[in-house]
Amino acid sequence: MKPLNGIKVIDLTHMLAGPYAGMVIADLGAEVVKVEPLAPGEMTRGLLQSDPNYSFKDFGAYFLTLNRNKKSVSLDLKSEKGLNIFHDLVKSADVVLNNFSAGVVKKLKIDFDSLKSINPRIITCSITGFGETGPHSSRPAYDQIVQAYSGGMSVTGPDATTPTRAGIPIGDLGSGLYSVIGILSALLSREQTNKGQHIDMSLLDVQISLLTYMATMQTLSSIDPEPIGNAHFVHVPYNSFTTQNGFVVIAVITDAFWEALLDVVNVDSLRDSKFSKSVDRLKNQEFIEAELNKILSTKPSEFWIQALNDAKVPCGPINTFSQALSDEQVIHRNMVVEVEHPDGGTVKMPGNPVKLSYTNEDSYTPPPHLGVNTREILRDWAGYDENKIQSLINENIVQSVD
Numbered sequence: 001m002k003p004l005n006g007i008k009v010i011d012l013t014h015m016l017a018g019p020y021a022g023m024v025i026a027d028l029g030a031e032v033v034k035v036e037p038l039a040p041g042e043m044t045r046g047l048l049q050s051d052p053n054y055s056f057k058d059f060g061a062y063f064l065t066l067n068r069n070k071k072s073v074s075l076d077l078k079s080e081k082g083l084n085i086f087h088d089l090v091k092s093a094d095v096v097l098n099n100f101s102a103g104v105v106k107k108l109k110i111d112f113d114s115l116k117s118i119n120p121r122i123i124t125c126s127i128t129g130f131g132e133t134g135p136h137s138s139r140p141a142y143d144q145i146v147q148a149y150s151g152g153m154s155v156t157g158p159d160a161t162t163p164t165r166a167g168i169p170i171g172d173l174g175s176g177l178y179s180v181i182g183i184l185s186a187l188l189s190r191e192q193t194n195k196g197q198h199i200d201m202s203l204l205d206v207q208i209s210l211l212t213y214m215a216t217m218q219t220l221s222s223i224d225p226e227p228i229g230n231a232h233f234v235h236v237p238y239n240s241f242t243t244q245n246g247f248v249v250i251a252v253i254t255d256a257f258w259e260a261l262l263d264v265v266n267v268d269s270l271r272d273s274k275f276s277k278s279v280d281r282l283k284n285q286e287f288i289e290a291e292l293n294k295i296l297s298t299k300p301s302e303f304w305i306q307a308l309n310d311a312k313v314p315c316g317p318i319n320t321f322s323q324a325l326s327d328e329q330v331i332h333r334n335m336v337v338e339v340e341h342p343d344g345g346t347v348k349m350p351g352n353p354v355k356l357s358y359t360n361e362d363s364y365t366p367p368p369h370l371g372v373n374t375r376e377i378l379r380d381w382a383g384y385d386e387n388k389i390q391s392l393i394n395e396n397i398v399q400s401v402d
Contacts, residue, residue, distance in 0.1 A: 001029075001359050001361055002027075002028055002029025002359055002361045002363075003028050003029055003356060003359040004025060004028040004029040004030040005029040005030075005359075006031075007025075007029070007030040007031065007094050007095070007187065008030070008031050008033070008092060008093045008094050008095070008381070009022065009025055009026075009030045009031065009032045009033065009093065009094065009095040009096075009097060010033055010035050010086075010089060010090065010093050010095065010096045010097065011032050011033060011034045011035065011070065011097050012034075012035055012096065012097065012098040012099075012100070012110075013042075013097055013098060013099045013127070014042045014043050014044050014099065015043070015044055015099070015172070016062070016066070016143070016169060016172040016173070016176070017099055017127050017143075017171075017172040017173070017175040017176045017179070017203065018097060018098065018099035018127050018176065018179070019044060019062075019066035019067060019176075020066055020172065020173055020176030020177075021097060021125070021127070021175075021176040021177070021179040021180050021183070022034075022066075022067075022070065022097055023065070023066050023067065023068065023069070023070070024176065024177070024180045024352075025095075025097075025180060025183065026068070026069035026070050027068075027069055027352040027354075027364075028352075028354065029359070029361070030094075030095075031071070032069065032070045032071070033070070033071045033072070033073055033089075033373065033377055033381075034067065034070050034071065034072045034073065034368065035073050035075060035077070035086065035089070036072060036073070036074050036075075036370060036371075037074070037075075037076070037077065038074055038075070038076055038396065038399050039074070039370060039371075039399060040370070041072070041074060041370040041371075044060075044062050044063050044066065044067075045059075045060075045063050045370065046060070047060045047062040047063065048060030048061050048062060049063075056341055056345065056347050057341050057343050057344075057345065059341065059367060063367055064339070064341075064347050064349065064367055065349045065350070066367075067367035067368065068339050068349070068364045068365065068366065068367050069364055069365050070365075070367065070368060071368055071372070071373035071376070071377060072368035072369065072370055072371055072372050072373055072374075073089075073371065073373060073374045073377045073378070073398070074370050074371035074374055074398060074399040074400070075374070075397060075398040075399075076396070076397050076398070077108060077110070078108070079397060081392065081395070081397045082397050082398070083108070083109060083110075085378070085382065085392070085397070085398065086110060087115075087118050088381075088382040088383075088384075089377070089378075089381050089382055090115050090118050090119050090122060091118055091119050091382075092381040092382070093119065093122060093381070094121070094122070094123060094187065095122070095123045095124070095125065095183055095186075095187075096110070096115060096122060096123070096124045096125070097124075097125045097127075097179070097183070098110075098124075098125070098126055098127070099126070099127035099128065100126070100128075101128065101129075101138075101140060102126075102128045102129075102130070102131075102132050102137045102138055103138065105124075105126060111124070112124040112196075112197075112198035116196060119196070120194075120195060120196060121190060121194065121195065121196045122196040123183060123186040123187065123190065123196045123197060123198075123199070124196070124198045124199065125179050125182060125183055125186075125198075125199040125201060126198070126199070126200060126201065127175055127176075127179055127201045127202075127203070128141075128200075128201070128202060128203070129141020129142070129145065129146060129202065129203050129204065130202055130203075130204050131200055131201075131202030131204065131205060132200045132202075133200070141203055141204065142171075142172075143165075143169040143170075143171040143172040143203070144165050144169075144171070146171040146203040146204045146206075146207045147165045147166060147170065147171050147207060148163070148165070149204060149207070150171075150204060150207035150208050150210075150211065151211060151215075152165075152166070152170075152171075152207055152210070152211065153165055154224070154225075154226070154227070155214065155225050155226065155227050156227055157227045157229070158227065158229045159226075159227060159229075160226045160227060162227075163227070164227070170207075170210070171203050171206065171207050172203070174206045174207065174210055175201060175202075175203045175206045178201060178206050178209075179199065179201045182199040182201060183199065186199060230249065231285070231289075232251075234278070234282065235251070235252060235253045235278065235282075236252070236278070236281040236282050236284075236285045236288055236289075237250055237252050237261070237281070237285075237288055237289055237292055238250070238251050238252060238253065239289055240318060241289070241292055241293050241296045242293055242296065242297050243296050243297060243299065243300055243301040243304055244297060244298060244299050244300045244301075245300040245301055246300070246301045246317065246318065247301070247317070247318035248296065248301050248304055248305060248308075248315055248316065248317055248318065249315060249316050249317075249318060250292070250308065250313065250314070250315045251314040251315070252281075252313070252314070253314070254278075255276060255277060255278060257312075257313055257314065258275070258276070258278075258281070259276075260311040260312060260313050261308070261311070261313050263311060264304075264307045264308055264311050264313060265292065265295050265296070266295075267291055267292075267294075267295050269291055270288060270291055270292075275288065301317050302317075305317055325348070333351075333353075333355070334351050334362060335350060335351040335353065336348055336349070336350065336351060337349060337350075337351040337352075337362075337364055339364045339365075339366060339367075340364075340365075340366045341366055341367075342366040342367070342368065342369055342372070369401050370399065370401065371398070371399040371400045371401050372400075372401040374389075374393075374398050374399065374400035374401075375389055375400050375402070378392075378398070
């Protein structure tokens with residue numbers, strides 16, 4: 001059993017932020033139905049589709065990962081009959097999720113005001129770059145744009161001359177996760193009010209929220225923070241270091257950790273009492289890090305990680321993806337799962353990090369071929385009989401893979 005069993009979600013999304021939100025909800029047990037345009041379907045199907053390294057049986061890595069546990073209906077939403085079908089599906093749905101540009105849902109007549117007249121309990125969530133209100137609401141935006149616009153890139157990278165985006169698309173992924181939070185909040189609220197509501201989710205809003213305490217530091221001081229690479233603005237040593245065969249990170253946030261670190265590295269020059277307190281180590285950061293790099297470079301990462309762990313000093317290797325995905329802790333937590341392809345074979349991908357103690361089923365269905373569930377969903381959600389469904393297929397209002 002999964003915690004969201006019985007919740008029905010219509011997923012109109014494409015690319016990353018929206019599909020990721022739908023994936024999380026589907027992993028948690030909701031019945032998530034991708035309502036896609038007629039062939040070739042939503043645009044993410046084509047990403048990396050033919051790449052020799054990053055595809056499997058005509059499904060690219062994007063689509064494989066983001067659309068597991070989902071179903072697919074293919075219909076012409078821009079036609080009058082297609083819109084009527086969509087409205088019939090909404091009558092049975094709990095949530096409609098989209099990441100169209102601002103204004104598109106109203107133009108298509110699938111906005112909250114239109115849908116709540118059909119289903120007063122419907123919850124809608126729209127993910128846009130700048131939100132649905134404000135002077136820039138009509139501007140397009142993607143992950144890197146909001147990373148830059150929010151100030152996040154100004155504190156990322158080695159120095160102020162090299163603003164750098166985060167290695168993972170945190171703008172898109174953060175917005176997907178906040179959308180899930182919003183949807184779950186609206187579902188809980190509906191239990192109390194019996195009313196649905198609309199969620200206006202902005203990539204920029206999420207990025208500003210993720211600035212957290214650093215934004216408050218700026219408002220208090222009027223000083224813009226600058227990038228400091230992998231270091232910390234308070235704690236020393238708190239950085240990445242070179243070993244004989246790679247890199248490790250060490251995070252000394254207390255004086256007790258410092259003393260434990262000294263016992264591991266055994267560097268006489270660092271045992272000076274002027275380094276014993278955190279505030280003094282910060283003043284001598286360059287010297288301390290240089291001395292640590294000297295000693296750490298003499299032995300492999302594995303040696304130092306074992307020694308530091310034995311001494312209870314917070315540390316970790318800087319893994320490649322292949323190292324991280326084969327790590328014993330990652331494997332033990334079922335964070336690499338094998339998901340079937342609808343045409344046979346399996347693909348390994350990240351698992352579900354939400355580990356519940358009771359509703360803890362952890363299962364995955366293949367990402368769907370376009371329209372493979374059209375007949376099923378029109379029958380079970382909209383109540384259409386086979387003759388009506390076949391007629392719609394013949395008129396090319398919907399498509400089905402039989």
